[in-house]
Amino acid sequence: MVVGAGVVGAACAYYACLFGLDVTVVDRGPVAGGTTGAGEGNLLVSDKEPGPELQLALLSTQLWRDLPTSLPARVEYERKGGLVVASTEAGLAALRDFAAGQQRAGVEAAEVPADRLADLEPHLAHGLAGGFHYPQDAQVQPALAAAHLLRATALEGKEDGGDRGRLTLRLGEEVTAVLTGSGGAVRGVRTPRGDLRAPHVVNATGTWGGRLARLAGVELPVLPRRGFVLVTEPLPRVVRHKVYSADYVADVASGSAALQTSAVVEGTPAGPVLIGASRERVGFDPTLSVEVLRRLATQATRLFPALAEVRAIRAYAGFRPYLPDHLPAIGPDPRVPGLLHACGHEGAGIGLAPATGLLIAAMLTGREPPLDVTPFAPERFTGKADEKVRDT
Structure with missing residues (x-):
């Protein structure tokens, strides 16, 4: 059973x-x-x-x-790959070390220099230091x-x-x-x-x-760890991969109960763009937090400035099952x-x-x-x- x-x-x-x-x-x-x-x-x-x-x-x-x-x-399975980006050279160096360990463990990862990021994501913000492409990442x-x-x-x-x-x-x-x-x-x-x-x-x-x-x-x-997702109106494929900043990796590994937000942006086959991610331990409180949604929107538009003119049509919360x-x-x-x-x-x-x-x-x-x-x-x-x- x-x-x-x-x-x-x-x-x-x-x-x-x-x-x-x-x-x-x-x-x-x-x-x-x-x-x-x-x-x-x-x-x-x-x-x-x-x-x-x-x-x-x-x-x-x-x-x-x-x-x-x-x-x-x-189930809308899509092996679209992930793109992790860094805004500074120090952040890119940390991503490089992280990816090297993953590659030794069997992960496919390729460094993308700053001048080639637009090849993968044409609408990505300018001025980023570079990133890493992970072709094994997918979505359902x-x-x-x-x-x-x-x-x-x-x-x-x-x-x-x-x-x-x-x-x-x-x-x-x-x-x-x-x-x-x-x-x-x-x-x-x-x-x-x-x-x-x-x-x-x-x-x-x-x-x-x-x-x-x-x-x-x-x-x-x-324990429940609350998170919000912001959903935009349907769009042409503005975001091709799952794109997130280097801060997201640290947030996933953190055990802090405090609010953490880091930009995670991805398109869907149906058209809407999904924007996350937030984490906080507040029990099973489902109350909508305007402050969290504001942070997510701000961080997403820093990665994809074109989203600043796009309407958000809904938001929803969920509880991740957290173990220490x-x-x-x-x-x-x-x-x-x-x-x-x-x-x-x-x-x-x-x-x-x-x-x-x-x-x-x-x-x-x-x-x-x-x-x-x-x-x-x-x-x-x-x-x-x-x-x-x-x-x-």
Whole structure:
């Protein structure tokens, strides 16, 4: 059983069914009704330093390309590449050092001198020191990605007739308890409509991953990190790549609770330009911040002066599932046999979803994971809670 119908939960269900397991996905709301639906759809390697998360991102990059050919077209998959720019020579030198480490880890990155930036982005501001092009960066429409992963899972399970598992989707059912047997092992979940039995429960509830963990009697310190996205009116393709300033990399790695904003600008196949990114820890407060939107607009127009004459038609907020060490929790929780976690991806959940789903499916079926899962072990966080419901 997978709790959570966002893109991570959908990917867990997809690969688990592919490996022959029957899967029930349960969510208190609709598909992509939480963090996934408020995301930009980034599939990035450019913002990740060498280490476990980058290896997870590289695996996911390949998986996004290898998903059935019918899927990417429906989810607006676009391998448009990323462009990271620096305004000073010192900033460019820092980007150069950062890219060198990434290249040794398997990332494709090429330096772009100042006089060639316009070849990639004709509308980019003049006077920048240079940048780096990352051709592996891509984008999907996140809500479509979650929906079509689940749709493909359901259709393939029905039509294949072979070893694939079957999908059951239960939306609008909030999990109120995790059921365990006398030995403490998971036996399913409880919802207002009754008990759902399963030998394994996958916690793919994103920002609410800590809540579900507490229902199972363990602590997982997932916290919400609010961010806003500003959306322009539809335009001709003014922005060709995902373009962001060097400051964005530092903001992603920061653990500060204070407000941080750094320009991230990208076009979409439908025409609107998406402008981010902001980060702040304010709990689950969804209040619109005019100051944040003003900062985002100002920083975006510094990168693309032509946007100063463009209308912003809407803005929306979302909550990234933040864990203190900036790594997701992926895998079985030894404190509660049968409980697995697949949450805490912060702002990278869309991009990391396929690799996360593949790892979870491998662990559920006793297969060798394609990479070392030790850094993502949920038990690296300690603590115990009391909210466990015994299965009677």
